[in-house]
Amino acid sequence: MIFSPIQIANLNVSNRIAVAPMCQYSSVDGAMTDWHTQHLMQLGYSGAGLIMVEATAVERIGRITHHCVGLYNDFCERSIKKTLEKARLVSQKETAFGIQLAHAGRKASTQRPWEGRKSLSKEEDPWSTKGPSSLAFDEDWHVPETIENSDLENIKSKFVEASLRSVRVGFDLIEIHGTHGYLFHQFLSPLSNHRSDKYGGSLENRMRYPLEVFAAIKEALPTDFPIGMRITGTEWENGGIDEQEAIIFANELEKIGCHYVCVSSGGNTPNPKIPIAPHYQVHLAKIIKKNTDMVVRAVGMITDPIKANQIIVDKEADMVAIARGFLTNPRWVWDAAKILKHDIKVPPQYARKF
Ligand SMILES: Cc1cc2nc3c(=O)[nH]c(=O)nc-3n(C[C@H](O)[C@H](O)[C@H](O)COP(=O)(O)O)c2cc1C
Numbered sequence: 483m484i485f486s487p488i489q490i491a492n493l494n495v496s497n498r499i500a501v502a503p504m505c506q507y508s509s510v511d512g513a514m515t516d517w518h519t520q521h522l523m524q525l526g527y528s529g530a531g532l533i534m535v536e537a538t539a540v541e542r543i544g545r546i547t548h549h550c551v552g553l554y555n556d557f558c559e560r561s562i563k564k565t566l567e568k569a570r571l572v573s574q575k576e577t578a579f580g581i582q583l584a585h586a587g588r589k590a591s592t593q594r595p596w597e598g599r600k601s602l603s604k605e606e607d608p609w610s611t612k613g614p615s616s617l618a619f620d621e622d623w624h625v626p627e628t629i630e631n632s633d634l635e636n637i638k639s640k641f642v643e644a645s646l647r648s649v650r651v652g653f654d655l656i657e658i659h660g661t662h663g664y665l666f667h668q669f670l671s672p673l674s675n676h677r678s679d680k681y682g683g684s685l686e687n688r689m690r691y692p693l694e695v696f697a698a699i700k701e702a703l704p705t706d707f708p709i710g711m712r713i714t715g716t717e718w719e720n721g722g723i724d725e726q727e728a729i730i731f732a733n734e735l736e737k738i739g740c741h742y743v744c745v746s747s748g749g750n751t752p753n754p755k756i757p758i759a760p761h762y763q764v765h766l767a768k769i770i771k772k773n774t775d776m777v778v779r780a781v782g783m784i785t786d787p788i789k790a791n792q793i794i795v796d797k798e799a800d801m802v803a804i805a806r807g808f809l810t811n812p813r814w815v816w817d818a819a820k821i822l823k824h825d826i827k828v829p830p831q832y833a834r835k836f
Contacts, residue, residue, distance in 0.1 A: 484791040485824045487531070488800055490777050491708040491741040493654050495801075496576040497531035498794050499815055502744075502781055502805035503582040503657070503712075505536045505550060507594040512542065512552030513561035519568050525808065526573035527829050529815030533569075533577065534803070537584035537659050538562075540644040541637065543609050544585035544665070547594050548602075553583070553644040553651075563651045570652075574827055580655035581648045582712065583641060587665030588613035588626035588674070613668050614675040614682065614691075620752040634681070637665070638695045642702045655708040658696060662749030666692040667714055670731065671750050673722050689731055697738045710742035710777070711735055715766025718747060718754035725766065729773045742777035744803055745770050760785065767799040779803050787818035 485497045508517035525533050539545040539552040552558045566579060590611045591602050601623045602608035612633065613626035629637070641658070648656050660666040668674040669691045675682050681691050696711065703709065713731060717723045723731075732743055745767040748754045756762065763782035771778040780799035784790045785807045793799050807814050819826040 483822065483824070484787070484794050484802065485819065485822065485826070486794075488777065490655065490710070491706045493578055493708040494576070495531040495578050496574070497529075497815075498801040499530045499790075499818070500532040500744075500779060500801055500803040501525050501528065501530045501534055501808050502803035503534040503536050503659075504805050504809070505546065507547055507549040509549050509551045512539065512545065512550070512554065512558040514551055514558075514565045515561075518551070518565050522565055522569035523572050524812050526569035526571075526577060528808065528812050529574075529819070529826050529828065530804075530808070531576075531578060532655070532801070533573075533579050534657060535562075535566075535579065535581045535653075537582050537664070538644070540583055540585055540640040543590060543612070544587070544637075544640070546586045546590055547592055548607065549594055550586075553581070553647050554640065559647050559651060566652055572829065578654040579652075580657055580708075581651075581653045582657040582659050583644050583648065584659035585637060585641075585665040587611065587668045588617070588619055588624065589663050591624055613665070614677055617674055617676065619663065619674075619750075628677075631679075634691060638698050641695050642698050645699045645703055649703065649707065655710070656699070656703070657744070658692075658699070658709070658711045660692055660711040661714040661746045662712075663751070664749075666695070667750050670714065670727075671717060671723050673717065673719060674750055685727055685730060689734055692731075693734055693738060696735065696740065700739050708741050710740055710744065710779075712744045712746055713770075714750075715745045715747045715763060715770065717750055718756050719751050722751070725769050728766070729770060732770050732774050732776065736774050736776050740776060742779060742801075743770060743774075744779040744781055745799075746781055759783065761789065761793070764793055764798055771797070771799055777801065781805070787814075787821045790818070791822055
């Protein structure tokens with residue numbers, strides 16, 4: 483059931499509920515702030531077995547907005563370490579914290595969602611973006627510079643560096659952001675990757691860069707350090723990544739030592755036809771689970787505890803990740819435990835019975 487533990491490489495996760503990574507757009511020059519402290523402290527004692535820290539940029543120009551968290555210098559690193567230590571102070575000792583490492587590629591240099599989510603204008607201190615090809619995400623978005631081979635090496639080394647910083651900071655797990663239209667998704671998708679070198683064209687070529695970076699990170703990390711990727715199950719577009727390509731990519735990740743995938747979708751095109759409804763991506767997780775031995779996490783409008791539990795019971799996925807559900811109800815896990823009649827530990831300060 484959803485409250486049973488699960489092993490991800492050498493990490494024992496106390497239950498199968500993850501807080502999905504959620505950008506807070508509340509950083510100052512890449513560093514976490516008091517907002518992150520309160521955010522991660524309240525999630526720290528939420529009872530979720532795994533708490534994923536938001537998409538964290540491996541280089542400054544890889545941030546989505548001016549306000550995204552980064553892990554590309556000592557200043558950012560110290561702020562994250564301090565925040566994580568505070569979150570751990572109020573969480574159960576078995577609560578695992580993971581960090582999602584990301585590069586926004588052509589989707590960098592934008593406004594925050596509540597400011598309009600558009601590309602930054604000249605007055606908003608924009609920066610030049612980079613992508614696999616010089617193709618903008620949408621009309622009026624920045625046209626990225628094509629990433630040259632020397633820069634591919636540079637970005638790879640930034641991912642390795644940020645991964646080593648993540649271990650030093652004290653995270654239990656690293657997740658590479660491979661979906662939602664960010665850099666690795668841009669390489670994987672024929673819709674955003676029109677390269678004619680060994681990184682474009684066939685699926686084998688489009689997968690090459692994300693896999694090379696993943697392998698480099700693996701090599702740098704301590705043996706068996708828990709690591710996974712958030713991947714695209716489908717782009718919901720004709721001619722885009724589909725379930726079959728997702729299976730092949732997941733298999734390749736597994737071959738190079740990936741321990742888990744979280745299966746999401748879309749984000750690389752402005753208007754995909756997504757059949758938004760509860761559990762709308764669970765079938766994608768199920769397809770990947772059928773075809774790999776990695777731990778598979780499902781995400782997307784999973785809110786009802788009984789139905790969430792059923793995903794695990796029916797073996798459609800090994801874990802569930804919940805994002806907005808935790809924003810509206812940080813006590814989701816406590817409520818789920820009550821509904822599913824499972825005993826959980828809550829902080830004694832809050833454990834008063836009515
Ligand atoms: C405020 C907010 C920020 C998000 N930031 C990230 C992020 O940093 N990385 C990521 O992979 N997904 C991000 N997402 C997507 C969520 O992780 C999740 O996949 C999506 O919201 C669907 O899950 P839900 O229906 O439980 O909200 C974000 C979603 C929200 C609502």
